[in-house]
Structures are given as structure tokens and as C-alpha cells.
Amino acid sequence: MKEGWIRISDIEKYYGRKGNLTKAIDRVSFEVERGEFMAIMGPSGSGKTTLLNLISTIDSTSAGHIWFKNQDITVMKNKDLAEFRKKNLGFVFQNYNLLDTLTIEENILIALIMNETKKREAIKRTVSLEKMLGIYNVRNKYPYEVSGGQKQRCACARAMANNPSLILADEPTGALDSHSSQMLMETLTQMNDELNATILMVTHDAFSASYTKRILFLKDGKIFHQLYRGNKDRRVFLNEIYNVLSMSEVGDKNVR
Numbered sequence: 400m401k402e403g404w405i406r407i408s409d410i411e412k413y414y415g416r417k418g419n420l421t422k423a424i425d426r427v428s429f430e431v432e433r434g435e436f437m438a439i440m441g442p443s444g445s446g447k448t449t450l451l452n453l454i455s456t457i458d459s460t461s462a463g464h465i466w467f468k469n470q471d472i473t474v475m476k477n478k479d480l481a482e483f484r485k486k487n488l489g490f491v492f493q494n495y496n497l498l499d500t501l502t503i504e505e506n507i508l509i510a511l512i513m514n515e516t517k518k519r520e521a522i523k524r525t526v527s528l529e530k531m532l533g534i535y536n537v538r539n540k541y542p543y544e545v546s547g548g549q550k551q552r553c554a555c556a557r558a559m560a561n562n563p564s565l566i567l568a569d570e571p572t573g574a575l576d577s578h579s580s581q582m583l584m585e586t587l588t589q590m591n592d593e594l595n596a597t598i599l600m601v602t603h604d605a606f607s608a609s610y611t612k613r614i615l616f617l618k619d620g621k622i623f624h625q626l627y628r629g630n631k632d633r634r635v636f637l638n639e640i641y642n643v644l645s646m647s648e649v650g651d652k653n654v655r
């Protein structure tokens with residue numbers, strides 16, 4: 400049997416106490432191979448963020464196991480978790496999470512400096528990411544001086560800075576207009592194609608999801624469907640996504 404690079408095995412997550420339990424994740428299992436570009440879709444409250452937070456070790460599982468390159472991260476001690484995240488994970492959030500008192504460039508650099516990269520090396524890497532992601536011309540501006548799309552591309556550069564094994568993105572296009580969303584999805588596609596980044600993205604937006612190669616659909620904390628893009632054109636894939644969403648009557652059906 401081929402073993403996945405990341406193996407999620409029968410995980411469960413409950414919130415609350417006896418008598419008032421919410422089953423946010425209900426026996427979810429799947430595997431992620433290196434270099435995959437995946438989306439997790441589902442209606443509000445279906446458990447998307449919870450699932451991402453369990454994989455990123457921000458939240459702890461109630462049951463089940465997650466193996467990350469053969470290391471069981473659900474049994475890891477707290478003091479090792481911060482190190483694990485720093486070494487292996489990159490994050491992109493809906494609200495960018497940039498530091499307002501630092502420039503676009505410094506926001507990327509700080510991720511490298513905090514990981515003890517030498518200054519010259521850090522600057523070289525930062526400039527190369529800025530050029531690749533189209534934010535080189537705004538590198539000396541502050542977050543409040545640039546567009547939402549540019550902020551999010553800066554957040555992607557920061558997430559990629561330390562060559563993480565896995566990038567986790569929760570609704571990265573949630574605050575962007577359709578043009579910026581498209582540019583961001585092209586950026587993530589480029590990071591996946593050219594840098595072989597493994598990306599796991601939560602979205603309720605079919606258009607954003609159509610850029611990925613595989614989609615898990617969650618409902619009531621369970622996986623109820625899965626789609627692979629294969630060699631299909633993105634528009635064909637988008638139609639398939641709409642079909643699943645209408646079949647399940649969930650998700651965002653706004654057509655762009």
C-alpha cells in the first residue's frame with residue numbers, strides 16, 4: 400500500500416461539554432501527496448477551518464491521528480509543536496495578518512530572519528519572491544498603502560519564505576474582489592507548479608477552488624464527496640464543482 404505524505408486517519412473534533420457537544424469533525428480520513436494543490440469546500444459551519452486547524456496543530460484532535468512524513472503530530476508535545484510549525488508550515492489567512500508597522504518587504508524578510516536565515520541570503524530570497532509574485536514595485540510601501548490583492552500576495556511570499564512542506568490557506572480570496580481573487584489563484588498555481596509547494600486551501604468559492612487539482616467537500620464534519628481535476632480545463636472543472644454544490648445544495652453559487 401502506498402503511504403501518503405500526510406495521512407489523516409479517522410480524526411474527530413468535539414467542542415463543548417457533555418450534553419452540549421458540537422461534533423465539528425466526524426471521522427475524517429484522507430491523504431495528501433507532496434506537491435498536491437487541494438481545496439476543502441463546504442457550507443458555513445461544516446468544519447473547514449476546524450479541519451485546517453487540526454492539520455496545522457493550532458487545535459488538538461479529540462480522536463484519530465495525523466501523520467506528517469511519518470511523524471504523528473497528534474501526540475507531539477507542546478514545546479515541539481511550535482518548532483514543527485516554524486519548520487514545516489506556511490500560513491495564509493483571509494485578513495492577510497501582515498504587520499502594519501513594517502513594509503511589504505520587511506513583512507517577508509522577518510519570516511526568514513526569525514528562522515535564522517543569514518541577512519544576505521534572506522534579502523536574495525525575498526527579492527526573488529517579490530519578483531515572482533508581482534509585488535517588487537510596492538516592496539517599500541506599508542500594508543495600508545497597497546491593495547488587498549498586493550497584501551495577500553505579500554502574505555503568500557511570507558508563507559513561502561522558508562520553503563515550508565505545506566501551505567495552509569483559510570479563505571485566502573475571502574476579502575478580495577474577483578480580479579484580485581483570480582490573480583491570487585494564479586499566484587498559488589505558480590507556487591504549486593514552479594516551486595512545487597503543497598497547498599491545502601479552504602474556500603467556499605467555486606471559482607477559487609477551480610484552480611486547484613483536487614477538492615474535498617465537507618458537510619456536517621464529514622467528507623461527502625471528492626473531485627479530481629485531472630487533465631480537465633479549469634472551466635470544465637468549475638462546472639463539475641457547481642454540479643456537486645447544487646447536488647448538495649451547499650456552498651457559494653455566485654457565477655463569475
Ligand SMILES: Nc1ncnc2c1ncn2[C@@H]1O[C@H](COP(=O)(O)OP(=O)(O)OP(=O)(O)O)[C@@H](O)[C@H]1O
Pocket residue numbers: 414415421422423441442443444445446447448449450603
Ligand atoms: N472554538 C469553538 N468552540 C465551539 N464550537 C466551535 C468552535 N470552533 C468551531 N466551532 C463549531 O464547529 C463547527 C465547525 O466550525 P468551523 O469554523 O470549522 O466551520 P467552517 O466550515 O470553517 O465555517 P465558515 O465557512 O463559516 O468559516 C461549527 O458548528 C462551529 O460552530
Ligand SMILES: [Mg+2]
Pocket residue numbers: 447448449
Ligand atoms: Mg471557516
